[in-house]
Amino acid sequence: MEQRQEDDAQRALAVVAASQRRSRAALHVQLRLTIVRAVLVAAALSAAALPDRGLGALVLLSCALLGAALLVALQTPRGAAVFGRQGVLRARSLRRGELLACLALGAAVPVVHRITMAAASGTGEPVVVAGVIVFGAIVAADLAWNRRLRRDAA
């Protein structure tokens, strides 16, 4: 009797754990899309602050092209799996997070840009260096979270 109750409780706990894992994995996928959107918005915002108008226009054009590519990718099953289907999760916290991420990245990109411009004056394109640093940090955070999700699932 005790053994059967333990089995039932363990089975129910396994159902809860599996559901929470699915939900968290979906949130992770959705967050990737949020990050990509935030990066595009941040790049567009920082492009407006660039002193070089030609370069600013180029960055804005790149953002628009990347945004369009993302919209096309979301229509394919593979793209939807990587970036998340639109509207699967309507987490209010995620929308707030998206806004905060846009603002934080919008503020961070010009700051990193200035720092790298000061540090590497005359050596290559500081905007590229700043972009690589910000993008690298985002990818590292994404990978770390993915690893944590996999560890939780194991």
Next chain:
Amino acid sequence: MSLVGRDDDLQPLLLDPTRLAITALLGSATWLEFPFVRDAVGTSDSALSKQAALLERAGLLTTRKGYIGKRPRTWLQLTSTGRAMLSAHVEALRRIAERAAATPLRSPREPTPSQPETLDKFAH
């Protein structure tokens, strides 16, 4: 399930695996789209509708209908009562599992104190 009456915090409504899966899924998010819940739980539209309506009547869940473009959509959300009930239920399940794990299991051959030793001879 044989868990009925085992713990006061166990919610009878959540003893059903499908309803438990739905609430656990919603417990980790704010709003979830109906097809996502259906696919994750592995059930049909009608079965999910039935279970969602049951949970909504009990005050554990709330639904919202809307449109994305021209396509009608339904979203599900766990209410604060639902969240509280789910965490109480999960805690109760953990307690049962821990209590059972703490109780030493007797081997089938080992005689219990109430069991006469002579019976053991005839058991083989």
